[in-house]
Amino acid sequence: xxxxxxxxxxxxxxxxxxxxxxxxxxxxxxxxxxxxxxxxxxxxxxxxxxxxxxxxxxxxxxxxxxxxxxxxxxxxxxxxxxxxxxxxxxxxxxxxxxxxxxxxxxxxxxxxxxxxxxxxxxxxxxxxxxxxxxxxxxxxxxxxxxxxxxxxxxxxxxxxxxxxxxxxxxxxxxxxxxxxxxxxxxxxxxxxxxxxxxxxxxxxxxxxxxxxxxxxxxxxxxxxxxxxxxxxxxxxxxxxxxxxxxxxxxxxxxxxxxxxxxxxxxxxxxxxxxxxxxxxxxxxxxxxxxxxxxxxxxxxxxxxxxxxxxxxxxxxxxxxxxxxxxxxxxxxxxxxxxxxxxxxxxxxxxxxxxxx
Amino acid sequence: xxxxxxxxxxxxxxxxxxxxxxxxxxxxxxxxxxxxxxxxxxxxxxxxxxxxxxxxxxxxxxxxxxxxxxxxxxxxxxxxxxxxxxxxxxxxxxxxxxxxxxxxxxxxxxxxxxxxxxxxxxxxxxxxxxxxxxxxxxxxxxxxxxxxxxxxxxxxxxxxxxxxxxxxxxxxxxxxxxxxxxxxxxxxxxxxxxxxxxxxxxxxxxxxxxxxxxxxxxxxxxxxxxxxxxxxxxxxxxxxxxxxxxxxxxxxxxxxxxxxxxxxxxxxxxxxxxxxxxxxxxxxxxxxxxxxxxxxxxxxxxxxxxxxxxxxxxxxxxxxxxxxxxxxxxxxxxxxxxxxxxxxxxxxxxxxxxxx
DNA sequence: TTGTAGGCGTTATCAG
DNA sequence: CTGATAACGCCTACAA
Numbered sequence: 209x210x211x212x213x214x215x216x217x218x219x220x221x222x223x224x225x226x227x228x229x230x231x232x233x234x235x236x237x238x239x240x241x242x243x244x245x246x247x248x249x250x251x252x253x254x255x256x257x258x259x260x261x262x263x264x265x266x267x268x269x270x271x272x273x274x275x276x277x278x279x280x281x282x283x284x285x286x287x288x289x290x291x292x293x294x295x296x297x298x299x300x301x302x303x304x305x306x307x308x309x310x311x312x313x314x315x316x317x318x319x320x321x322x323x324x325x326x327x328x329x330x331x332x333x334x335x336x337x338x339x340x341x342x343x344x345x346x347x348x349x350x351x352x353x354x355x356x357x358x359x360x361x362x363x364x365x366x367x368x369x370x371x372x373x374x375x376x377x378x379x380x381x382x383x384x385x386x387x388x389x390x391x392x393x394x395x396x397x398x399x400x401x402x403x404x405x406x407x408x409x410x411x412x413x414x415x416x417x418x419x420x421x422x423x424x425x426x427x428x429x430x431x432x433x434x435x436x437x438x439x440x441x442x443x444x445x446x447x448x449x450x451x452x453x454x455x456x457x458x459x460x461x462x463x464x465x466x467x468x469x470x471x472x473x474x475x476x477x478x479x480x481x482x483x484x485x486x487x488x489x490x491x492x493x494x495x496x497x498x499x500x501x502x503x504x505x506x507x508x509x510x511x512x513x514x515x516x517x518x519x520x521x522x523x524x525x526x527x528x529x530x531x532x533x534x535x536x537x538x539x540x541x542x543x544x545x546x547x548x549x550x551x552x553x554x555x556x557x558x559x560x561x562x563x564x
Numbered sequence: 565x566x567x568x569x570x571x572x573x574x575x576x577x578x579x580x581x582x583x584x585x586x587x588x589x590x591x592x593x594x595x596x597x598x599x600x601x602x603x604x605x606x607x608x609x610x611x612x613x614x615x616x617x618x619x620x621x622x623x624x625x626x627x628x629x630x631x632x633x634x635x636x637x638x639x640x641x642x643x644x645x646x647x648x649x650x651x652x653x654x655x656x657x658x659x660x661x662x663x664x665x666x667x668x669x670x671x672x673x674x675x676x677x678x679x680x681x682x683x684x685x686x687x688x689x690x691x692x693x694x695x696x697x698x699x700x701x702x703x704x705x706x707x708x709x710x711x712x713x714x715x716x717x718x719x720x721x722x723x724x725x726x727x728x729x730x731x732x733x734x735x736x737x738x739x740x741x742x743x744x745x746x747x748x749x750x751x752x753x754x755x756x757x758x759x760x761x762x763x764x765x766x767x768x769x770x771x772x773x774x775x776x777x778x779x780x781x782x783x784x785x786x787x788x789x790x791x792x793x794x795x796x797x798x799x800x801x802x803x804x805x806x807x808x809x810x811x812x813x814x815x816x817x818x819x820x821x822x823x824x825x826x827x828x829x830x831x832x833x834x835x836x837x838x839x840x841x842x843x844x845x846x847x848x849x850x851x852x853x854x855x856x857x858x859x860x861x862x863x864x865x866x867x868x869x870x871x872x873x874x875x876x877x878x879x880x881x882x883x884x885x886x887x888x889x890x891x892x893x894x895x896x897x898x899x900x901x902x903x904x905x906x907x908x909x910x911x912x913x914x915x916x917x918x919x920x
Numbered sequence: 921t922t923g924t925a926g927g928c929g930t931t932a933t934c935a936g
Numbered sequence: 937c938t939g940a941t942a943a944c945g946c947c948t949a950c951a952a
Binding site: 331 | 631655
Binding site for chain 1: 937938939940941943944945946
């Protein structure tokens with residue numbers, strides 16, 4: 209007595225039901241309930257319709273309206289892995305910005321796999337998202353190209369792509385890293401090393417450049433034996449890279465500038481394993497200020513990105529794009545990439561260099 | 565020369581376009597491209613259609629099909645705050661389970677606000693989600709009732725609601741806490757205290773019950789001055805509650821059993837502030853094993869939930885519900901709530917009791 | 921095995 | 937100011 213397709217409860221109230229109950233035509237109801245409608249409606253009728261809709265519990269079907277208007281009020285967010293603590297604040301920021309406009313966010317984790325990344329774009333395209341936030345952007349990115357093929361508006365977050373049209377909101381990794389390294393040098397460090405990440409990512413590249421330039425300004429060369437790269441920015445990756453670097457060098461550097469916090473934690477572990485004390489024997493720095501890195505032993509010196517603000521800004525850029533309040537992005541290349549400043553977080557893992 | 569509504573690129577290929585190109589009717593194409601179609605199609609025609617669709621880059625419009633079939637292949641996930649590290653693994657687990665079925669997940673953060681929680685449900689209902697995962701469930705929950713009004717299938721995650729119909733997949737908080745407390749008692753602790761959370765949450769209640777029963781089994785009473793509650797499970801909340809508990813007691817307890825890790829971190833801070841050493845003067849335990857709690861000083865003894873498995877199981881339950889492979893949930897009340905076992909993570913913050 | 925017709929709920933356009 | 941009509945892209949009886 210209970211059909212599978214029709215659970216309990218009366219069927220959903222439609223626009224036409226409200227119209228019938230109010231004694232008007234459906235199109236009139238549509239005009240009343242949709243703010244941006246063209247034709248005006250008499251206050252009396254409008255009032256009646258509104259109260260009737262309320263009473264009947266009418267809720268618009270955005271599927272149907274989306275079919276007609278070509279807009280679903282939904283936006284996709286593609287990230288590698290929500291377990292990486294940089295992403296949640298970005299999601300919050302984006303949501304905070306979009307929710308007032310009644311947008312909804314669709315989240316997809318790629319698991320660092322390009323194939324599923326492309327599949328996700330397809331799935332989201334099928335869902336007819338109005339736009340897409342990509343936090344996975346490479347400097348040269350097939351995913352970005354596919355979105356362009358599909359004519360889906362894209363805002364790149366945290367990373368940027370090297371083209372002339374994809375707007376991006378990123379942390380100022382270059383400046384953040386440069387400041388950090390200058391600080392380390394000011395503390396007396398002369399023998400620095402960097403554990404970087406693949407240069408296909410804008411963040412990794414910018415950080416390396418910041419490191420390089422800070423060194424150059426101080427008159428230091430960037431030595432090859434003081435530079436290594438992880439393949440993935442994880443604790444394990446950092447551990448392996450550090451082990452490699454320490455094994456190949458005659459003596460350890462006085463400070464390890466790591467591309468991010470997870471890598472720094474791996475570095476910390478690797479240093480301990482070979483008997484180096486942190487920060488007495490070697491200093492370590494990270495980047496991101498992920499939760500709890502201030503409570504580990506020793507508290508990690510790092511750089512804090514304003515992720516919430518990056519998310520909000522990205523949301524605002526997207527709204528601009530969709531609601532067409534601005535010219536096409538390519539028209540103002542100067543503003544295509546917005547850099548959000550970061551903050552130094554000095555802690556005990558970076559200590560003054562030993563003199564001796 | 566570039567209309568705002570039609571960016572670059574040709575318009576999207578429709579089913580009928582493929583049909584025209586293949587020289588057949590749209591309905592035939594639909595039958596070929598949809599696996600579960602009724603009428604069969606000759607292999608020859610099917611092959612031609614498939615290759616044509618491929619060549620033309622046809623991508624189905626799930627808005628249109630959803631309007632027809634009453635299914636959007638999208639599912640909502642409502643959580644309080646993605647920044648709480650328990651949620652990301654759940655999202656991953658859910659996604660891993662649903663992605664192969666071409667479902668997509670819509671995420672909403674409530675910010676711990678009931679009003680936005682209800683708004684989120686409305687917005688997701690408007691998006692015509694096929695189902696909803698609620699990780700915000702209270703024992704008696706207006707949100708659950710609203711979903712029922714709307715006839716939206718719900719699977720509760722991490723928490724359960726006290727009704728006879730909402731399926732839930734949760735961590736076995738009762739067993740996990742009971743084991744932990746038994747362990748503390750085995751280490752010689754006699755004067756235990758608990759920092760709990762509001763009893764409107766099933767997790768908080770189950771943990772308190774586990775604590776109580778472990779005490780009872782050992783023949784200890786649950787003293788009121790050794791029990792306090794946070795209003796929110798945050799570091800700040802834990803710090804305040806601990807400060808209160810310590811201030812009101814004549815002497816500190818020998819171990820603080822905290823409702824979760826964040827609260828435990830707050831407790832740690834509060835203990836340090838009043839000059840107590842951990843674990844020499846007082847032991848502390850958490851729950852959740854959030855990232856890095858094993859690297860802080862001292863490493864936190866805690867209980868690890870299998871969040872990924874909880875997410876996957878919830879996904880499976882949802883698929884069951886939607887694809888109707890099982891009876892309505894109420895029919896098998898025994899299986900309505902699935903408990904996923906947790907694992908003890910012993911670390912240095914829980915030390916043997918001082919003798920004397 | 922394939923085509924035809926009608927409709928899912930909404931909105932845009934045109935009349936009145 | 938309001939009503940009628942068609943269309944958005946797809947699916948599904950039913951007919952051929």
